[in-house]
Amino acid sequence: MTSKSTIEEQTLAAAAVDKHLFVYIYSPIMSSGCERELDDEQYEGCLCIDKECSSNCSCVARFGRNYDSSHCLILNKLNPIFECNSECNCDVEKCSNRLTQQDSSYKFESDMEIFAVEGKGYGVRCQKAIDIEGTFIGLYLGEILTINEAKQRSTAANYEHNYLLLYTEHNLIESKTYIDARHYGNWTRFINHSCDPNLELVPIRIDNNLPCIAFFTSRPISANEELSYSYGFQHDDQHDKSFKKCLCSSVKCKGFLPFLADI
Numbered sequence: 316m317t318s319k320s321t322i323e324e325q326t327l328a329a330a331a332v333d334k335h336l337f338v339y340i341y342s343p344i345m346s347s348g349c350e351r352e353l354d355d356e357q358y359e360g361c362l363c364i365d366k367e368c369s370s371n372c373s374c375v376a377r378f379g380r381n382y383d384s385s386h387c388l389i390l391n392k393l394n395p396i397f398e399c400n401s402e403c404n405c406d407v408e409k410c411s412n413r414l415t416q417q418d419s420s421y422k423f424e425s426d427m428e429i430f431a432v433e434g435k436g437y438g439v440r441c442q443k444a445i446d447i448e449g450t451f452i453g454l455y456l457g458e459i460l461t462i463n464e465a466k467q468r469s470t471a472a473n474y475e476h477n478y479l480l481l482y483t484e485h486n487l488i489e490s491k492t493y494i495d496a497r498h499y500g501n502w503t504r505f506i507n508h509s510c511d512p513n514l515e516l517v518p519i520r521i522d523n524n525l526p527c528i529a530f531f532t533s534r535p536i537s538a539n540e541e542l543s544y545s546y547g548f549q550h551d552d553q554h555d556k557s558f559k560k561c562l563c564s565s566v567k568c569k570g571f572l573p574f575l576a577d578i
């Protein structure tokens with residue numbers, strides 16, 4: 316792989332090593348069960364005639380501001396993130412409340428590189444430094460599964476690498492999102508786990524209650540530092556030989572990859 320190839324080409328080349336179907340996608344794919352549950356949901360849109368939504372926008376008034384004037388995530392925001400949606404009047408490419416929907420937000424994508432990491436398969440690094448905490452990096456794309464489909468897939472196969480992401484939210488009620496990037500996905504499927512990560516996962520809602528899972532930086536990242544996030548909570552009693560050894564090599568390393576007990 317050369318640094319001149321696009322991140323899509325690099326991802327396809329790295330995925331081809333597995334010799335299974337892999338399709339590069341730019342938006343999530345819903346499994347049939349998920350689609351049915353969303354049929355009746357569509358959030359109300361704002362009526363903003365300005366191209367950029369400000370504090371007068373009904374979406375911003377209802378859910379609070381999500382992003383600051385540098386287009387970074389407002390840190391420690393307590394409310395869930397609802398961006399302006401397809402019912403809104405504002406301009407998709409200009410509205411300040413639509414960060415993850417805008418082409419211009421993917422500014423680091425052309426500097427991303429898939430590279431081989433000793434013992435872990437492939438990983439991802441950015442050839443440029445990313446100085447600001449809260450910078451949007453990309454979306455974890457794949458097939459959005461129902462819990463039953465996620466369970467079936469995780470018990471049916473015994474692959475070397477797992478691409479099933481489980482995101483749990485503890486709001487008024489607990490909700491879980493399952494995204495499988497094994498057969499359909501983008502470059503973020505190659506981001507490895509670290510016990511001291513530099514990215515965080517943030518659920519973003521746009522048209523309905525099903526979140527997109529976005530990556531934001533959780534601290535400044537040096538050029539060519541491996542990107543990482545935490546795959547989940549690590550229980551102290553999980554350290555059994557059947558769990559995979561963690562090779563993140565951070566001083567905070569817990570020794571094993573988090574175990575997805577909820578799948």
Ligand SMILES: C[S@@+](CC[C@H](N)C(=O)[O-])C[C@H]1O[C@@H](n2cnc3c(N)ncnc32)[C@H](O)[C@@H]1O
Pocket residue numbers: 434435436437438475476477478479504505506507508509560561562563572
């Ligand atoms: C979502 S994939 C990440 C990309 C993967 N490295 C590859 O080459 O396809 C997750 C898998 O990567 C490996 N992995 C990720 N982080 C790791 C770590 N800190 N230590 C060891 N293996 C890791 C594990 O096999 C895990 O199931």
